[in-house]
Amino acid sequence: MTGASGIKLLTEDGRRLDGRALNEIRRCRIEAGVLKNADGSAYIELGRNKIIVAVYGPREVHPRHEALPDRMLLRCRYSMLPFSVADERKSPAPTRREVEISKVIREALEPAIFLEEFPRTSVDVYIEVIEADGSTRVASITAAAVALADAGIPMKDLVAGVSIGKIEGKLAVDLSGIEDQYGEGDMPIAMMPRLGEITLMQADGRFTREEIVQALKMAREAILKLYEEQKRALKERYSMVLATELGEER
Amino acid sequence: MRMPLYVSSGQLVVPGELIAEGSYEVHGPFVASGKRYYAKVLSVVVVEKAKQVRLIPLKRAYIPNEGDLVVGKVIDIGPTFWLVDINSPYTALLLISEISPRLSPQQKEMSEIFRVGDLIAAKVLSFDFTHDPLLTVKEPKLGRIARGLLVEVAPARVSRVIGKKGQVADYLSETLGVELIVGRNGRVVVIGKSPDDETLAAYVVTRLCEKPYVEDPLEEAKKLVEIAKKRWAA
Numbered sequence: 213m214t215g216a217s218g219i220k221l222l223t224e225d226g227r228r229l230d231g232r233a234l235n236e237i238r239r240c241r242i243e244a245g246v247l248k249n250a251d252g253s254a255y256i257e258l259g260r261n262k263i264i265v266a267v268y269g270p271r272e273v274h275p276r277h278e279a280l281p282d283r284m285l286l287r288c289r290y291s292m293l294p295f296s297v298a299d300e301r302k303s304p305a306p307t308r309r310e311v312e313i314s315k316v317i318r319e320a321l322e323p324a325i326f327l328e329e330f331p332r333t334s335v336d337v338y339i340e341v342i343e344a345d346g347s348t349r350v351a352s353i354t355a356a357a358v359a360l361a362d363a364g365i366p367m368k369d370l371v372a373g374v375s376i377g378k379i380e381g382k383l384a385v386d387l388s389g390i391e392d393q394y395g396e397g398d399m400p401i402a403m404m405p406r407l408g409e410i411t412l413m414q415a416d417g418r419f420t421r422e423e424i425v426q427a428l429k430m431a432r433e434a435i436l437k438l439y440e441e442q443k444r445a446l447k448e449r450y451s452m453v454l455a456t457e458l459g460e461e462r
Numbered sequence: 463m464r465m466p467l468y469v470s471s472g473q474l475v476v477p478g479e480l481i482a483e484g485s486y487e488v489h490g491p492f493v494a495s496g497k498r499y500y501a502k503v504l505s506v507v508v509v510e511k512a513k514q515v516r517l518i519p520l521k522r523a524y525i526p527n528e529g530d531l532v533v534g535k536v537i538d539i540g541p542t543f544w545l546v547d548i549n550s551p552y553t554a555l556l557l558i559s560e561i562s563p564r565l566s567p568q569q570k571e572m573s574e575i576f577r578v579g580d581l582i583a584a585k586v587l588s589f590d591f592t593h594d595p596l597l598t599v600k601e602p603k604l605g606r607i608a609r610g611l612l613v614e615v616a617p618a619r620v621s622r623v624i625g626k627k628g629q630v631a632d633y634l635s636e637t638l639g640v641e642l643i644v645g646r647n648g649r650v651v652v653i654g655k656s657p658d659d660e661t662l663a664a665y666v667v668t669r670l671c672e673k674p675y676v677e678d679p680l681e682e683a684k685k686l687v688e689i690a691k692k693r694w695a696a
Contacts, residue, residue, distance in 0.1 A: 251521070270523050270551045281592070324477075326502065330525070331591045333551040361477050364521030364618075366491060366502045369478030406478045446504060447474045450520060450674070 219394040221379040228379070230259075230388060237374065237386040237434050242355060242445035244362045252363025254445070256355035259388060260345035263352055265359040269335030278334075283327040285334040288318040290352055292341040298389070313349045314339075320353050320373065320402040320412035326366040335365060346389035347375040353402045353412065358442050362449070371411055372438040373402030376427040378417055383427055385434045399424075401431040405439035408432065471509045474520075475501040481515060490517030506674050518675050524550040524617035524647040526595040530586045533607070533645030534597065536576050544576050546584070546597060549617065549647040554595040556584065561599065581607040581651070583643050607643065610653035611660040615671035617648035622679035623667055630670075630679050637687055638663045658694070665690050 221229060232238070238259030247253035250266035273279035290313045294301045317339065325335070337359065339352045350373030357371040377387035378397035392398050397417020403410050410428075419427065465484025469475060481488060481499040488494075491502040505517040526532070526548065534546035534554060546554040561575060576582060583604050589595035599605045615623070623644050624631050635642050640654035640663045650667050654660040666686045676682045 272551055272553060330523070330551060361504050362521075364503050364519055364523070365477075367477035368493065368500075368502075370476060404478070406480075443476050443479075446476050450474045450504070450506075 221391055221394060222382070228384060228388075229390060234382055234384045235430055235433065237437060238388070240354075240438060240441050242358055242441050244358050244445045244449040250359075250363075252359045252361070252365070254355045254358035254362060256351055256358075258347065258351040258354075258386070260343060261348055261351050262342040263348065263355050264340050264342060265352065265355045266338045266340075267335065267356070267359040267363040267365070268338075269363065269365070270330040270333035271336075273332065273334040279332045282331050284325070284330045286318055286322055286325060286327065286337070287334060288314045288321070288337040288339065288356070290314040290317055290339045290341070290349070292344060292348075296341045296344045313352075316412060316414065317349060317353055317356065321356055321360065321371055323409065323411050324357065324367045324369050324371045324404055325360065326368065329366050335360070335363070344389065346387045346392040347400065349373070350375050350400045350402060350412075354438050354442065358445055361446055369404035369406045370439060370442050371402055372405050372435045372442060373400060373412060374431050374434040374438065375400045376431050378419065378423070383423060383430060385430050399427055401428065401435075403432065403435050405435050467509070467515070469507045469509070469515070471507060473507045475505055475507055475517065477502055477504065481507070481517070485513065487514045488517065489515070491519055492517055508675065519618055520674055521616070522618035524548065526550060526552060526554065526586045526589040527646070528586055528588055530646040531644065532584055532586060532597070532647045533612070533643060533649035533651055534582050534584055534647075536578050536580045536582065539572050539576075539578060544572070546582065548595070548597075548645075549614070549649055550595075552589070552595055554584075554586070554597045556582075556597040556599065560587075560597070576606060581612065583607055583645070583651075607651055607653075610641075610643070610651040611657075611664050613650045613652065613664045613667045615648050615650060615668065617646070619671040619674075620644060620646060620648050620650065622676055622682075623650055623670060625679045625683075630683050633680060633683055634663060634666065634687070638666070642667075662690050662694055665693075 241257045243255045246255045252267035254265045256263050294304050337356050341348050353373040375387045376399045377384050377395045379395040399415040402412035467482045468480050479501045483498050488499045493500045493502050503519045505519045508516040532548045534548045536544050537547045538545040542558045544556040548554045584597040584599050587596040587598045631642050640652045643651040652660050652663040669686050
């Protein structure tokens with residue numbers, strides 16, 4: 213059977229084009245504190261996606277009139293580099309899509325941050341997609357949470373995200389670019405892993421009630437895996453700092 | 463009743479990670495939900511006693527506190543105040559009333575007292591998040607810093623340069639023959655008789671603030687002074 217597009221996304225033995233099982237996420241590697249000039253930063257590779265996130269703050273708000281009297285202002289900018297996409301070079305000007313994704317990422321991160329801790333300040337999150345291969349908004353959220361923690365921003369929990377899609381009528385975790393393009397649906401989901409609270413849920417395509425319940429279950433499982441990688445990245449970064457200081461003198 | 467501790471000394475915790483459950487005394491940034499304690503920022507854990515845990519944040523912006531000594535940089539002159547950068551998300555104000563009884567001075571007079579770019583030692587008079595922090599220079603030893611070497615360290619770690627009851631700062635100024643102005647905002651000024659003295663002291667201060675956590679700052683300072691002296695002798 214093939215999907216609505218007529219392109220075959222599953223092999224006879226039920227594997228996906230890149231050999232993954234339906235509930236399998238792509239290889240994910242996160243690195244924390246990759247930039248010296250930012251207050252916090254993170255780099256994520258999820259399959260072929262490569263995304264770098266820089267966090268600045270808490271700092272004084274510019275322009276000043278945007279400052280909020282009772283809480284911190286969280287600003288996000290998701291942007292794709294001209295060479296991040298396979299087809300024609302993307303114009304560096306922010307597209308409507310990027311503006312929207314910036315907004316949903318901000319809303320996905322906001323619930324995890326103790327914004328009231330530093331009134332009248334801002335935290336700025338800059339997300340640069342170096343190479344894109346599907347599910348970049350959720351990968352950006354996963355990396356941004358690590359960068360925020362690295363910057364020392366007070367948070368309730370980290371946030372991690374994954375996309376659930378429908379290919380040839382079956383639910384699949386972590387859509388690749390091609391699966392997103394030719395599949396029948398895409399549902400990006402972000403959660404606070406420990407609390408299990410959903411902070412982002414979008415969908416295009418058709419999903420039945422049962423499929424949504426199943427999708428959330430699959431997302432939760434994948435997000436817990438990503439959460440482990442987030443923690444590993446943060447701990448590795450600082451175990452290096454701790455190790456270099458033990459004893460040895462320069 | 464079970465009262466588990468989920469962490470051990472030297473461990474790193476991420477925001478939202480469970481620290482302990484039960485009657486614990488937790489210091490540092492945490493969130494409690496009932497009797498469960500969770501980390502709030504990226505921190506190193508120090509188990510001080512059986513039921514006492516301290517979380518030491520790895521990074522922290524300087525938030526002014528009433529009475530803090532800070533080292534500020536004058537960035538602008540207003541009609542009746544100076545704007546002072548105190549290495550914080552909040553820019554401080556030093557009002558003219560703190561210095562002279564004249565309420566509407568001439569611009570020229572203002573810059574005769576402090577000019578843009580001047581480094582000043584000041585105390586935080588008040589701060590409550592709704593308004594910018596106010597500074598004072600009314601106490602002795604406060605005011606313009608005419609010379610010295612400015613060292614910038616992490617605000618989260620600067621307290622170890624002071625030490626318990628100022629022990630570390632006293633020790634450093636005595637053995638190294640320098641005067642130290644330790645701003646809570648992570649700015650330390652060392653004033654010595656020669657540039658060499660100042661560089662040596664600056665080296666010790668920088669190294670002292672490198673580690674995320676030191677158990678005994680005074681011991682650490684003594685060790686670093688030894689190392690620095692050897693390096694400078696060579």
